[in-house]
Amino acid sequence: MVHRISIKIVGASGQGLNSIGAIVAKGLKRAGYCVFGYREYPSLIKGGHASYQLDVSNQRVQSTDTKVNVLVALNHHGLELNMEELKPEGVLLHVTPGWQFPEHHQKLIQERRLRVICFPIDAVLSRLGAKAILSNVLLTAFLWAMFGLDVETLKSLVGEKFAKKKALLELNRRCVDEGYAFLDPQEGKITVELPTPNKDFSTHLLITGSQAMGLGAVHAGVRVYAGYPLTPSSPLLSFIADLENRTHMVVKQAEDEITAAQFVSGAMYMGTRALTATSGAGFDLMSETVSLNAMIENPTVFVLAQRPGPATGLPTWTAQGDLLQAVNTGHGEFARCVLCVSTSQDAFDLMPIAFNLAEQFQISVIVLTEEQIAEALYTQEPYNLQKAEIQRGKLVTNPEKLKALKSSDRYDPNAEGGISSRWLPGYDAATYCAQGDEHDASGTVSEAWSNAKRQMEKRMRKFHTLKSTLPQPYLNVTLHGEQGGHWIDENDEIELLVIGWGSTLGVMRDVMFSEELRSHKIAYLHYTYLWPLCTAEVQRLAERSKRVVLVEQNYQGQLGMLVRMECGLDITDKILKYDGRPFFYDELLTLLLARFGRTEVASVVISQAHSRGSAAERAGL
């Protein structure tokens, strides 16, 4: 059984709850715990109600529980708003001396046997002659003592942060000692028991999805980055910019998203690897460029970080609402590839893959992420740097081969799989035009019907070639808490088949291995490659499943719509969430448990009218 503890820090934006969260997270990780950090904050700089939650375990945890063991309230709003989230025997740490709990909260304290501690921050600070910002260190040190963590570890963490400022460092160390030694006059020594640590985690990285993606991009050979600030893509831009003096990349904060898209397209045309990232609103502006790149067969990679729309929507909250945008963006018909990252692991792994696909197929690859992934803090095993390869497809660089090229090789309509040779400006070879008008094989404008047909078929052939090479969706199976094989054979029957994508993977894996569900045979089919959409596996599994449910963070069930469009499989049972929040651990668990409590069986119907799968795919139904 996975033993998990949740710690939530609440207060106003700008009060420093992120720094408490970050330092506690690092301390716990170094002590041998897997930590998953989740932030909620409003779209403003100071004030508003914000939170930073850490879910901690000695096994992998990648989700957030709505019920917490420890609540740290940096202001009285936290006491009013978040107290009911405490679990029985939970700890409430607050900093508002003389706070009178209203009657219903007094009742709550009694019923749940909550332990309430008021830390006299102001008194301690004035005694030490420390500024208000150091209250974070005091509280962190108190939490440290509560979890029974080694005080020297905290001192070294504080030292890392203030190594250059001697005076500050000394004061910080004194705050650590004060906070660590503090005893509540009523409650006395408070401890929160953590499970036995697993030392493997101590060497792991604590990393956000944005940072993982940034590292993946650098690993993939990205040398040019252009972007325009837009949450939740901005952390990636900041991370890449902060690294620029070490990576020696060209980093450009563009004047708008169109510029960013054009800038990286120019850089890719010239032959480097270039990346841009934006959110839905910015991607709207980039869509014309996506269409252009399809016509000139220019490999490009766009990161689309999703947040709820339409319009400015909920700027700092999460969604999976832009799948159909990614799949359909840009005018005209053309091949593109849409992927979505799910955790800090594939946020890294998919960057080299995205660039390889872009260059191999000479298409745009749209890598989706979500605010939830972009800002969540993952405990991540150090990345395997051997795994990725740089594959550049039919890029010609050999001088002899370059000499043999003709201009008409560039967009040769007879190229195998629709993928023609590509070579770069500056190389001694026949030249061509990357032509945005319909063109012949060398990029010369042609409006002839026969050429238009040939070139459209050439470009679209790449879609079919791509579809036949993309990996199938990833299958997680569990029975009695054991991870099953990735293959379900003819005789197997699945009790519940769950289909999802993006950040659902992390929470779904946690839920599958929960005490409550481990006795059931559950399969989770996770889509990483969302377009072109491979449906053979979902059809095969749906056939063997008693019940199928779609889990998505949008209103329409957009992946479900694509599945139905592609193969006719209509998943009628949907768990959809579109309030800006991710799926929480206990929430998804409850929703899935309800699927076992029900009696109706016919959750899957096949719409013959919409059946468009190949003969082989239909045979699986």
Place this chain on the structure above:
Amino acid sequence: MSVAPRITQSALSEYYSETQCNWCDGCGNYGIWTAVKYALTDLNLHPWQVCLCYDVGCHGNGSDKLQGYRFHGLHGRVIPFAAGAKLANTRLPVIAFGGDGGTFSEGIGHLVHGVRSNYPITFILHNNGNFGLTTGQASSLTWQDHPMNTSPNGISERTLASMDVIFALNPTFVARGFSGDIKLMTRILKAAIQHRGFAFVDVLQACPTYNHFATHQYLLDKYFDVNAAGHDSGDLPGAKALAAQDQDRIACGILYQREDIPDFYERLTPRRGLETTCVEEVRKYDVSEYWREFV
């Protein structure tokens, strides 16, 4: 990869394309197209050693009428594409072409930031005072009181003072050519291509079909070469005054140039001291040193 000069001299014939020109008789594009080829040949650049980026408009239809690594993109967006291309491989001269429609209407933001950024590229404005390819609508550089397609009573807006806009951006190279003087244009283009930063070249061009105000004859009668007349291209107030004057005589030539301002790439701290280009640097990178702070 290198763009090291070859022993063989570049020849005009290398730029020959079998694709026939399809501009109107008397179109200024013929002159600009010819001057570009002369300038590249004079600089001993072979077609594989240049990157030519075209915006959308009548000039863009020239993208397949010569050799060179070419690109023909979206309306108004050519400058950021050309900038991205150039910064990826600074060894290659990158020339961007745009019309007055795309450049001063849809894409004016890109022009502003292009000049401000001082990207090391050349920008050639095909300035025929209207949207030619969409059949003669007014651009923001069309004169008032001239009926145009979709503005039969003339434009209600005021004509944009394009040179005032450019000079407000602290440019490092401003020149003006005339499509009827290929020799002058060639001289300007050679200097522009060799310029340290963003070279803005305004070429006044005849549009015999739709522009009935600034005609070839009108421009021919009024233009003169300021450099031959003794103008010092380092003289900013003089350059501004010459650029603004368009009533009696039209000042052409290199109006303004300064070479002491570093271009955008030179100002990129992370690139200082590097001999390689971003194109050459594509490989797998060990990023473990960057994740140490996360442990």
